[in-house]
Amino acid sequence: MLLPEFQAVILAAGKGSRMPELTAGKPKCLLPIGGKPLVWYPLHKLQQSGFNDVILIVAENQKTEIQNAIDRTNLNIKVDYFSIGDEELGTADSLRLIHEKIKSDVLVLSCDLVTDVNLSEVVNLFRQHDASICALLFHPPSAEQVVIPGPKAKHKPERDLIGVDTQTNRLVFLASASDFESNVNLPKSLVRKHTNITMYSNLIDSHVYVLKKWVIKYLLHEKSISTIKGELLPHIIRKQLSKPKVKEHNLSVVNTKDSNDIFHYAGESESDSLCVRNASTYNDHYGDVKPCYNNDIIRCFAYIAKPDTYGIRVNTLPAYCLVNAKIIEKWDKIADGKELIRMDSKADVKSTQVDDKCIIWESSRLHEKTSYKNSIIGANSEVQNFSRVFNSILMSNVVIKEKVALENCIVCDGVVIESGSQIKNCLIGSRHVIPKQSVHSHEVLTVTDRLMEF
Amino acid sequence: MSHKSKEVIKKDVVQAVVVAENFRNDFAPITNDTPLALLPLLNVALIDYTLEFLSLGGIEETFLFCCSNVDLIKEHLEKSIKNSAGWSLTMKVNIIISESCRSFGDCLRDLDAKGLIRSDFVLLESGTIGNIKLLPILKKHNEICKVDKGAAMTIILQEAGVGQAGRCLHEELLLVSTLNNRVLFHQKLGRSNTRKIELPLEILVDNSAVNILHNLKDTHIAICSASVLPLFSDNFDFQTRDDFVRGLLINEEILGSTIYWHLIKGSQYGASITNWRMYQAVSREILHRWTYPLVPDMGISTRENNYTHLKNNIYRNKNVHLAKNSNLVEDVIIGSGSSISDGSQISKSIIGENIKIGKNVIIEDSFIFSNTSIGDNCTIKHSVIGSDCILKPGNKVTCGSILGKGVQLPKDKFVEDSLVQSKKPEGACAADKLGEKAYKLKHTDDDEESDSEEEGLVKQLSRLHIADQEIEESDDESVASSKSDEELSYTTSPVPDDTNLFLTEVIDSLARGFEDKLQCDNLILEINSSRYAYNVTVKEVNFNVVKAILMLPFQLSTGQPYLHSLRPLLVYFSPILKNYIRNTNAMTDCLQAVQEVASTNNELNECVVTVLNWFYNKDHLSEEMILSWFSGIDKNTRFYARVQPFINWLQEAEEASSSEDE
Known part of the structure; x- marks a missing residue:
């Protein structure tokens, strides 16, 4: 069988530790976004980009649940589930575990990506420069004010410092802004080599990476690296500045094989592209007399998506709220031709007051004389008479009794809200029961000991 | 006030300020009797290039600051005006004489006091030439000022890759700016040997994106708002323009002023002659016509074009006598009235006016000023020969030598690097x-204060460029190959590992415990909680507790000898030692701790026997463990020798006791 040029891997074993309120009772990758679970979006993106199969890394105890949910979404892409144990594993650790399945270069996605970007542009940049790593970066979304359910708190986004060579799109610097106290130290050799760097502090790392096969092999050897973004990428980006040690001819062959040098893995002597490059007059940069790519063997590139691209990582509560507020507007671009099902045919909707910004999932029962605006009603949920649900997200198996007013809330799985309650701007944890006539606003309502597990 | 609006509409005269002095001695001995402004550059005085550039750039009035040799400059300008030099037709030049000024900053303060400047102006440092269209940049600066009231200066920069000749090695510039060209960070790296560049985090975080640029050279031309002069007056420590830029960036909030930069594009060129190396680079660039229309064959400051431009960049005056067998290779200019005799070969050199060159002379990469005669068989390489010199036959002048005005070298001298x-x-x-x-x-001569390596390098960089790739290349390559991970990392110091943190924590606990006479039980509790906090193994706990106690005398620094201060500590912490040194493994850890502290601290090393003896007597250590530990120590160390007597004593005691048993 012909090897595919790229293999796709989706990392879906994350615990969603940045939004524990939502992920306490549900795998992060199954959080509802519009009418689909979160993981559907990267899967669909891959299918749309022409991938026939994908390796999906999931946590052992969530595998069945995820598998069932994906089977229900009618995707054609063949999903190869790979389950990993429950212990806290980093993203690079996950990759290391599947190394036996990796036969070619890899496209790594996170399960929390919702975007309308064209993946082939990233891949093309990778191909064009025969890169080691290519990362996809987004411009920050235009600042939108969404009232986040739960207590009023400042959500401070994590910021990365990302340095990109302005001429060549080489990714030359990556670090988290919180790693530094007052000064950022740049090696002088970096600015001498890349004399025009644009340093971004507002770009969003999409966690879409195209990796050369050798990177996985190197990962296998370098056991101390546990995350892709936090450790692997900065490490390899830094290594761009080093050159392989000059080989001493006296050394025995066995000796060089044993060397743990990254260049032992990254060697490109056998590749055709090197010959082509040596024969060509192409140079990626001007301003000095150095050869193309400065003769670097390791080359990392950044593809910065066009400013009008929509791309968001659903890994925090604000991001989750934002994406749900936007999903109908962006649906056409994201799903590219796939029809948006506003009301599942298996839903039992008796209400006449459902506005066109609502999405009703299968088997939900909306009784008469109920009102809905701008909301998502998850599977098997029930809303009884004289209740209204505005700007809210109901996950699955939620029961809302009579005369309940719900505004700007996120209601997790299996919640029961007894009659007469008025709840505004709240986040209700899974399987919580709200007693009758409760009035809440700006709170997280949850069985507290459930959260303690994390 | 009624006619105020009329005055505003009236177009201001576009003004420029040229400081003709560089207040350094880079061009000695040539500048001993010639002012820098009259330094010949391709047989034309430097100031003529500057003035011509300004008038072509659209300037209508220029203030020329002179501090020394004023009469010579005045005379030169008067002559130019009389000969109706190009600039004199469109531009008015005012000479300002202030012999008391000692720096660039002084000149500007003086100018502020005189109150001659009312609006935006162009500021040039000494020796600046170019062909930049200044009016569009002035306009742009004006527009920036409308948006940003604090905009004080727009510095004009030109692209120049690493290693380019016209990029002054003193002034390797690192610039960080916003995407709309506001300067955030401006550092001339040239003199520093550091391998790291420290950027304040806030400039990166406060802006969504910044440019970090290292591919620029400073043209030493700037567009200034009227606020620049008062700023110089208020901050009397600003000596140079770079001081000004640095001061404004550091005190941005206090001074409320901002700096912008402008990149000149296309065929525009700007450069400043700050030292011999730049003189050499700029000469070459003029020969290569970067400064067009300021090139010899177009006539600079004269209406006659005396030079013909031939192939291989050879510029020949009409009035030149060349012998049949003489050879001009490339990049040569020969002034009027010069003659070159048989068999002489000249390449990459500037030959002034009225030069007599004898037979079989070789001149390479050199500058010969006017009225000089060079005898037969002379060789001149990488050197400058001042005006009115006489070189007798057979001289050899090489390696960055500079001959001042009127030097007469007798026969067959060899001058190198002098x-x-x-x-x-x-x-x-x-x-x-x-x-x-x-x-x-x-x-x-002048800098006696330091003879460090760096100083030497600085000197070397300001002199003529002799051989390629000696300094720049080597430093580039060595950096690339000898780079360790640590050097490449972005954070300043490596993150201290947990074990080290644990050790400092234990030392703190013990020091406090001893001073406040806390219960040892409580201290053990404290140490155990630190142990869990830093997740260290039992082995490391034992090792570090003993190490901490042994290190404590240094921490408390009572002024007493080590042993005196250690003894009460050991007695006091005896319960703690008992708690941790429970089994044979712990004893090994304890002994290793003693060994480590002793090998790094001479104080303990001297009294290690006493300490070991104390541990032994208090039953913290067993005899077997000490002996087995000792057998593992390297015999060649001083530590081994120190402990040896104790071991001997132990063995003797053992034999004695065993014989007693029998």
């Missing part, structure tokens, strides 16, 4: 005398 002047300098010794009118000057 400054030579015609007058006898003060304190000259006999060895410095080359001839009646030729005395060597010491290179490090």
Whole structure:
């Protein structure tokens, strides 16, 4: 069988530790976004980009649940589930575990990506420069004010410092802004080599990476690296500045094989592209007399998506709220031709007051004389008479009794809200029961000991 | 006030300020009697390029600051005006004489006091030439000022890759700016040897994106708002323009001023001659016509174009006598009235006016000023020969030598890497005398304060560029190959590992415990909680507790000898030792701790036997463990020798006791 040029891997074993309120009772990758679970979006993106199969890394105890949910979404892409144990594993650790399945270069996605970007542009940049790593970066979304359910708190986004060579799109610097106290130290050799760097502090790392096969092999050897973004990428980006040690001819062959040098893995002597490059007059940069790519063997590139691209990582509560507020507007671009099902045919909707910004999932029962605006009603949920649900997200198996007013809330799985309650701007944890006539606003309502597990 | 609006509409005269002095001595001995402004550059005075550039750039009035040799400059300008030089037709030049000024900053403060400047102006440092269209940049600066009231200056920069000749190595510029060209960080790296560049985090985080640029050279041309002069007056510590830029960036909030930069594009060119190396680079660039229309064959400051431009960049005056067998290779300009005899070969050199060059002379990469005669069989390489010199036959002048005005070298001298002047300098010794009118000057004449390697490099960089790739390349490559991970990392110091943190924590606990006479039980509790906090193994706990106690005397620094302060500590912490040194493994850890502290601290090493003896007597250590530990120590260390007597004593005691048993 012909090897595919790229293999796709989706990392879906994350615990969603940045939004524990939502992920306490549900795998992060199954959080509802519009009418689909979160993981559907990267899967669909891959299918749309022409991938026939994908390796999906999931946590052992969530595998069945995820598998069932994906089977229900009618995707054609063949999903190869790979389950990993429950212990806290980093993203690079996950990759290391599947190394036996990796036969070619890899496209790594996170399960929390919702975007309308064209993946082939990233891949093309990778191909064009025969890169080691290519990362996809987004411009920050235009600042939108969404009232986040739960207590009023400042959500401070994590910021990365990302340095990109302005001429060549080489990714030359990556670090988290919180790693530094007052000064950022740049090696002088970096600015001498890349004399025009644009340093971004507002770009969003999409966690879409195209990796050369050798990177996985190197990962296998370098056991101390546990995350892709936090450790692997900065490490390899830094290594761009080093050159392989000059080989001493006296050394025995066995000796060089044993060397743990990254260049032992990254060697490109056998590749055709090197010959082509040596024969060509192409140079990626001007301003000095150095050869193309400065003769670097390791080359990392950044593809910065066009400013009008929509791309968001659903890994925090604000991001989750934002994406749900936007999903109908962006649906056409994201799903590219796939029809948006506003009301599942298996839903039992008796209400006449459902506005066109609502999405009703299968088997939900909306009784008469109920009102809905701008909301998502998850599977098997029930809303009884004289209740209204505005700007809210109901996950699955939620029961809302009579005369309940719900505004700007996120209601997790299996919640029961007894009659007469008025709840505004709240986040209700899974399987919580709200007693009758409760009035809440700006709170997280949850069985507290459930959260303690994390 | 009624006619105020009329005055505003009336177009301001576009003004420029040129500071003709550089307040340094880079061009000695040539500038001993010629002002820098009149330094010949391709046989035309430097100031002519500057003025011509300004008038072509659209300037209508120029203030020229002179501090020394004013009469010569005045005379030169008057002559130019009389000959109706190009600039004199469109531009008015005012000479400002202030012999008291000692720096660039002083000049601007003086100018502020005089109150001659009312609006935006162009500011040039000494020796600046170019062909930049200044009016569009002035307009752009004006627009920036409308948006940003604090905009004080727009510095004009030109692209120049690493290693380009026209990029002054003193002034390797690192610039961080916003995407709309506001300067956030401006550092000239040239003099520093550091391998790291420290950028304040806030400039990266406060802006969504910044440019970090290292591919620029400073043209030493700037557009200034009227606020620049008062800023110089208010901050009397600003000596140079770079001081000004730095001061404004550091005190951005206090001074409320901002700086922008402008990149000149296309065929525009700007450069400043700050030292011999730049002189050499700029000469070459003029020969290569980067400064067009300021090139010899177009006539600079004259209406006649005396030079013909031939292939291989050879510029020949009409009035030149070349012998049949003489050879001009490339990049050569020969001034009027010069003659070159048979068999001479000239390449990459500037030959002034009225030069007599004898037979079989070789001149490469050199600059010969006017009215000089060079005898037969002379060789001149990488050197500058001042005006009115006489070189007798057979001389060899090489390696960045500079001959001042009127030097006369007798026959067959060899001058290498020296400054030579015609007058006898003060304190000259006999060895410095080359001839009646030729005395060597010491290179490090003025800077006696430091002879460090860096200083030497600085000196070297300001002199003529002799051989390629000696400094730049080597430093580039060595950095690339000898780079360790640590050097490449972005954070300042490596993150201290947990074990080290644990050790400092334990030392703190014990020090406090001893001073406040806390219960040892409580201290054990404290140590155990630190242990869990830092997740260290039992082995490391034992090791570090003992180490901490042994290190404590240094921490408390009672002033007493080590042993005196250690003894009460050991007695006091005895319960703690008992708690941790429970089994044979713990004893090994304890002994290793003693060994480590002793090998790094001489104080303990000297009394290690006493300490070990104490541990032994208090039953913290067993005899077998000490012996087995000792057998593992390297016999060649001083530590081994120190412990040896104790071991001997132990073994003797053992034999004695065992024999007693029998």
